[in-house]
Amino acid sequence: MEEDMTENISKILSEIDTENLPVHIGIIMDGNGRWAKQRGLPRHLGHQEGMKKVVQIVEACNEIEINNLTLYAFSTENWKRPSIEVEALMNLLVVFVRKELQRLHENNVKIKILGDISKLPEVPLREVHRAVELTSDNSGMTLNIALNYGGRQEITKAVIDILTDVNKGNINIDGIDEKTISEYLYTKGQPDPDLIIRPSGELRLSNFLIYQAAYSEFWFSDVLWPDFNANHLYRAIVDYQKRNRRFGGI
Numbered sequence: 001m002e003e004d005m006t007e008n009i010s011k012i013l014s015e016i017d018t019e020n021l022p023v024h025i026g027i028i029m030d031g032n033g034r035w036a037k038q039r040g041l042p043r044h045l046g047h048q049e050g051m052k053k054v055v056q057i058v059e060a061c062n063e064i065e066i067n068n069l070t071l072y073a074f075s076t077e078n079w080k081r082p083s084i085e086v087e088a089l090m091n092l093l094v095v096f097v098r099k100e101l102q103r104l105h106e107n108n109v110k111i112k113i114l115g116d117i118s119k120l121p122e123v124p125l126r127e128v129h130r131a132v133e134l135t136s137d138n139s140g141m142t143l144n145i146a147l148n149y150g151g152r153q154e155i156t157k158a159v160i161d162i163l164t165d166v167n168k169g170n171i172n173i174d175g176i177d178e179k180t181i182s183e184y185l186y187t188k189g190q191p192d193p194d195l196i197i198r199p200s201g202e203l204r205l206s207n208f209l210i211y212q213a214a215y216s217e218f219w220f221s222d223v224l225w226p227d228f229n230a231n232h233l234y235r236a237i238v239d240y241q242k243r244n245r246r247f248g249g250i
């Protein structure tokens with residue numbers, strides 16, 4: 001189904017049932033490269049345009065009081081891209097924090113990072129730490145930025161950390177259950193995503209929140225991330241609210 005995104009935003013907003021909002025939304029921000037290519041622009045300008053949408057979508061989520069938003073910004077596989085593109089993405093991260101952190105903080109947003117950020121270059125790493133520390137006591141929306149994130153890496157790390165704790169006698173093997181696994185993931189303490197959105201026409205999860213997405217609802221669209229806007233987000237939520245979530249029951 002192709003969505004009519006010219007419709008009035010207040011009309012879509014009026015369709016949202018505020019009693020049945022997804023608590024946690026995950027977004028795979030895909031299509032920046034194709035957006036740039038279609039315009040004969042270098043790929044990094046697609047990412048730059050994509051970053052502007054990050055700001056808009058965070059605000060649109062905040063507006064309707066979504067509790068948790070996770071954005072897939074850089075995967076463990078993205079290091080395979082040409083170094084010029086990796087550098088551009090790292091630089092955008094720095095620009096994002098320097099430009100937007102204060103406003104996010106004023107909006108009571110709590111920033112968390114999912115992924116192994118120890119591998120990040122010095123400046124982006126410093127800025128990311130600054131964002132996390134400044135907002136750590138905020139009580140509004142949690143914004144998870146998945147950075148050098150991969151679901152398989154996350155699960156592998158959880159297994160290692162659990163075994164380490166078993167060896168140290170901190171936990172008992174008999175007590176390990178699904179909740180234990182969740183507690184060893186980067187999303188520890190957060191609810192699983194109710195809704196995962198992927199624009200750009202790709203119909204896959206690409207190693208994003210693979211443990212947490214067991215019962216997530218998916219919303220796909222052909223729109224490229226730099227063209228994604230609050231209308232798409234709200235339409236995804238309205239569609240989500242029409243789904244019959246059974247979690248394996250009847």
Ligand code: FPP
Binds near residue numbers: 048
């Ligand atoms: C995928 O599009 C997008 C990325 C790998 C990067 C996403 C990053 C941003 C939107 C900007 C920075 C984000 C923050 C939070 C500051 P693609 O390049 O794979 O697109 P393609 O499939 O069309 O080539």
